[in-house]
Amino acid sequence: MDYILELNNVSRHFGEKENRAEILKDINLQIKKGEFVAIVGFSGMGKSTLINLMGGLLEPSEGEVRSKGEPVTGPAPDRGVIFQNYSLLPWLSVEGNVGLAVNQIYKDKSKTERQAIIEKYVDMVSLSPAIHKKPKELSGGMRQRVSVARALSMDPDILLMDEPLSALDALTRSVLQDQILDIWKSTGKTIVLITNDVDEGLYMADRIIPISIGPNATLGPSFEINIPRPRDRKTLNKNEEFRRLRAEVISFLNEEKRKEKLNETTDSNSYPLPDIAPAAI
Amino acid sequence: MKQKLINFFELTGLTWFIPIVRLCTGDDPKEQIGDLSRQIALPLAAMVSFFMIWSYCSTKIKTSVGQLPGPSYVLSQAKAMWATHKSEKFNKEEFKTNEELRISVAELIEQRQKTTSLETKKSLTSKINSIKAVILKHLSQLENEIKVNQAIVDKAEADKKAQVTAMTTQLNSLKKFVFDENNKAVLGPDGKPKLSDESLSKLANINNRRVAVFEGNLVRIYKSSENTAKSLIKKIEKIDTYYQQDIAYQAALNKDELEKKIISNKKKLDAFEKQIFKGKEYNSNGSIVDYIKLSITTVIFGFCLAAGIAIPMGILCGLSPSIMTALNPLIQTFRPVSPLAWVLITIQIIDGIFVGDNALTGEILKNTFLHAGITVALCSMWATLSNTALGVSSVDPDHMNVAKVLKLNWFDRIFKIVIPSAIPYIFTGLRITLGVGWMVLIVAEMMATSRGLGWFIDQEYQNNKVESLANIIVCIFIIGLIGAVLDRIMSVFQKLVSFNDDVAA
Numbered sequence: 012m013d014y015i016l017e018l019n020n021v022s023r024h025f026g027e028k029e030n031r032a033e034i035l036k037d038i039n040l041q042i043k044k045g046e047f048v049a050i051v052g053f054s055g056m057g058k059s060t061l062i063n064l065m066g067g068l069l070e071p072s073e074g075e076v077r078s079k080g081e082p083v084t085g086p087a088p089d090r091g092v093i094f095q096n097y098s099l100l101p102w103l104s105v106e107g108n109v110g111l112a113v114n115q116i117y118k119d120k121s122k123t124e125r126q127a128i129i130e131k132y133v134d135m136v137s138l139s140p141a142i143h144k145k146p147k148e149l150s151g152g153m154r155q156r157v158s159v160a161r162a163l164s165m166d167p168d169i170l171l172m173d174e175p176l177s178a179l180d181a182l183t184r185s186v187l188q189d190q191i192l193d194i195w196k197s198t199g200k201t202i203v204l205i206t207n208d209v210d211e212g213l214y215m216a217d218r219i220i221p222i223s224i225g226p227n228a229t230l231g232p233s234f235e236i237n238i239p240r241p242r243d244r245k246t247l248n249k250n251e252e253f254r255r256l257r258a259e260v261i262s263f264l265n266e267e268k269r270k271e272k273l274n275e276t277t278d279s280n281s282y283p284l285p286d287i288a289p290a291a292i
Numbered sequence: 293m294k295q296k297l298i299n300f301f302e303l304t305g306l307t308w309f310i311p312i313v314r315l316c317t318g319d320d321p322k323e324q325i326g327d328l329s330r331q332i333a334l335p336l337a338a339m340v341s342f343f344m345i346w347s348y349c350s351t352k353i354k355t356s357v358g359q360l361p362g363p364s365y366v367l368s369q370a371k372a373m374w375a376t377h378k379s380e381k382f383n384k385e386e387f388k389t390n391e392e393l394r395i396s397v398a399e400l401i402e403q404r405q406k407t408t409s410l411e412t413k414k415s416l417t418s419k420i421n422s423i424k425a426v427i428l429k430h431l432s433q434l435e436n437e438i439k440v441n442q443a444i445v446d447k448a449e450a451d452k453k454a455q456v457t458a459m460t461t462q463l464n465s466l467k468k469f470v471f472d473e474n475n476k477a478v479l480g481p482d483g484k485p486k487l488s489d490e491s492l493s494k495l496a497n498i499n500n501r502r503v504a505v506f507e508g509n510l511v512r513i514y515k516s517s518e519n520t521a522k523s524l525i526k527k528i529e530k531i532d533t534y535y536q537q538d539i540a541y542q543a544a545l546n547k548d549e550l551e552k553k554i555i556s557n558k559k560k561l562d563a564f565e566k567q568i569f570k571g572k573e574y575n576s577n578g579s580i581v582d583y584i585k586l587s588i589t590t591v592i593f594g595f596c597l598a599a600g601i602a603i604p605m606g607i608l609c610g611l612s613p614s615i616m617t618a619l620n621p622l623i624q625t626f627r628p629v630s631p632l633a634w635v636l637i638t639i640q641i642i643d644g645i646f647v648g649d650n651a652l653t654g655e656i657l658k659n660t661f662l663h664a665g666i667t668v669a670l671c672s673m674w675a676t677l678s679n680t681a682l683g684v685s686s687v688d689p690d691h692m693n694v695a696k697v698l699k700l701n702w703f704d705r706i707f708k709i710v711i712p713s714a715i716p717y718i719f720t721g722l723r724i725t726l727g728v729g730w731m732v733l734i735v736a737e738m739m740a741t742s743r744g745l746g747w748f749i750d751q752e753y754q755n756n757k758v759e760s761l762a763n764i765i766v767c768i769f770i771i772g773l774i775g776a777v778l779d780r781i782m783s784v785f786q787k788l789v790s791f792n793d794d795v796a797a
């Protein structure tokens with residue numbers, strides 16, 4: 012039993028009776044310590060719901076979530092969550108946002124020690140020059156780095172990242188991908204990365220798992236990414252393994268999409284659609 | 293520097309200064325002048341047309357007390373009010389000087405009475421004499437002031453007389469054109485008399501114009517101060533005479549013969565000394581500046597009271613839907629109640645608490661002040677209450693998730709997440725509260741007879757004169773301007789605490 016995080020037959024729905032919406036069904040997932048797992052899927056399929064279940068912010072309707080063998084009953088600082096929309100407190104500076112976490116976790120340390128911890132993590136995401144700025148004075152990429160620094164400063168065993176880079180432009184995105192990888196390498200933390208970009212998952216993770224189309228979305232097969240690190244972004248496209256995995260994951264997702272279309276047409280009895288699947292998601 | 297100035301003007305809403313700043317720092321003049329003319333010329337044009345329309349209407353509209361005052365009349369009335377304020381200030385200063393002199397003399401005399409040593413008595417007497425010298429000097433200054441100001445008044449009076457004479461001769465020379473030999477009005481081509489009542493009343497108005505109000509007041513004030521000082525000197529001198537006699541009698545050998553004289557002398561001395569120990573209370577109805585000060589103090593008091601009640605209550609309502617449900621009917625019922633109703637009940641309650649010897653009689657904190665202030669709070673707190681409740685209950689769920697992940701305790705959740713995120717809402721509420729409070733204040737003061745602007749308007753209304761009507765119009769402008777300034781200040785705070793996210797990736 013050496014999994015750091017474990018989901019056993021987890022299902023989750025929202026609402027009751029006629030409003031009941033089945034979001035996730037029979038999710039099974041085991042994550043080892045130090046692993047980097049990417050979960051990829053279309054938006055609206057329950058990826059954030061899944062992260063919230065792992066973080067303990069939501070309770071499963073059925074099944075159980077276990078962290079280090081213990082059942083999860085609520086959120087805890089050893090499972091740091093990086094929220095999809097950064098969730099920075101707009102009235103606090105970078106220092107204040109990170110400080111909120113540091114002051115909470117290191118209650119018994121002195122003020123100067125805590126200040127040193129804050130500065131260390133702000134420096135880790137290279138935001139020291141902007142330490143006194145408010146979120147509204149920062150760019151999207153900088154905000155996301157604050158969010159990362161805040162999660163890291165809690166010194167969690169596992170980092171749960173909900174589409175941390177989706178809202179960023181391509182250049183900032185690749186810079187941040189490398190920064191996250193550096194942090195992962197130097198701290199040896201376990202990371203679960205939610206993403207909507209298959210390439211991002213393949214570049215960063217040890218393992219990529221597609222999520223099927225909801226309702227009753229569930230996890231697809233887990234693909235091990237056996238590409239040696241450090242991976243080179245420029246030549247990755249030509250890597251055989253990369254191309255094979257990419258094709259498989261995309262075809263799984265497309266197959267899902269096709270099934271959904273078929274369901275729709277049979278359900279609503281409307282005019283039939285031609286059986287054409289999109290080339291990529 | 294330039295950007296700082298521009299930011300400041302943008303923050304305070306004084307946007308028409310921005311083109312001036314740009315112009316001064318050498319930005320494209322053409323564009324800036326265009327901007328400037330739009331930002332200044334348009335409001336200016338509107339203002340000018342407003343005054344023209346007002347001016348025209350004032351000649352047409354008759355009120356129950358006479359012609360509606362026009363802009364120029366109101367302006368002269370405003371000046372007169374200012375003059376009254378300044379002379380009121382002089383009056384107070386003069387009163388204070390005289391009182392201080394009297395008190396120091398009285399103290400010395402009391403000491404002299406008590407001491408038995410002849411040496412000390414002597415030195416005290418010389419001190420009293422030095423104060424007498426100070427009073428005399430003050431008197432000569434007063435005489436000088438009276439002379440100077442009387443000259444101004446006299447000249448103004450003479451000018452007025454000359455003006456009236458000139459007008460009368462002009463009128464007389466015109467008479468033959470507008471009256472026939474039987475003294476009947478000659479009609480113009482439009483069938484109306486050539487010299488109408490209106491034009492006559494305009495001419496007559498010259499007599500009503502105030503002449504050298506301020507200097508006239510000063511002469512009056514200085515004369516009364518002169519009288520007070522003179523009577524003080526007289527008293528000191530009388531006391532001195534009796535005191536010297538007293539000393540002489542005591543040194544005399546044939547005391548038995550003098551006994552009767554000694555007793556009557558002592559009685560007279562006592563009587564005068566008693567007089568000099570008696571102080572006076574300064575009382576006056578105050579001036580426009582006092583009314584403004586009291587009104588602003590009252591509204592700030594009411595505002596703080598409203599905030600002190602509404603913010604905590606709003607936080608409770610926002611945190612707990614049950615409390616909100618419980619209080620909502622009460623809030624909805626009390627919110628629309630007019631200040632007229634609140635003020636009456638407030639008066640009864642406050643006067644029930646602070647009654648008789650307990651009645652508050654400070655310079656500012658009086659019962660009436662509380663009546664008006666509490667009424668303001670009761671009428672204006674609702675906006676802050678509902679906005680605070682809204683802000684607290686609509687706290688971003690993502691922020692609450694952060695709190696959950698960090699396992700913040702209840703106290704930290706409220707004070708580190710919920711209240712800070714509700715602050716923009718609270719300030720929006722406070723801005724409305726201050727606006728409503730200022731509006732309510734005038735009525736509250738009228739009813740509560742708290743001596744602010746509202747009370748003054750009511751007094752003027754009771755006066756039933758055109759002059760008072762003009763004073764009321766002056767007050768309307770003052771109330772409007774202060775209200776606008778208060779709103780600006782609140783809007784600056786509102787902008788400072790808002791953290792709307794407008795920067796993207």
Ligand SMILES: Nc1ncnc2c1ncn2[C@@H]1O[C@H](COP(=O)(O)OP(=O)(O)O)[C@@H](O)[C@H]1O
Nearest residue numbers: 025026032034053054055056057058059060061
């Ligand atoms: N608290 C909730 N109550 C009801 N429905 C919800 C709630 N949270 C999420 N959902 C629904 O669950 C579905 C999945 O949402 P989400 O997990 O945010 O998707 P994703 O992150 O993959 O885009 C959506 O259809 C959304 O409407």
Ligand SMILES: [Mg+2]
Nearest residue numbers: 058059095174
């Ligand atoms: Mg999501």
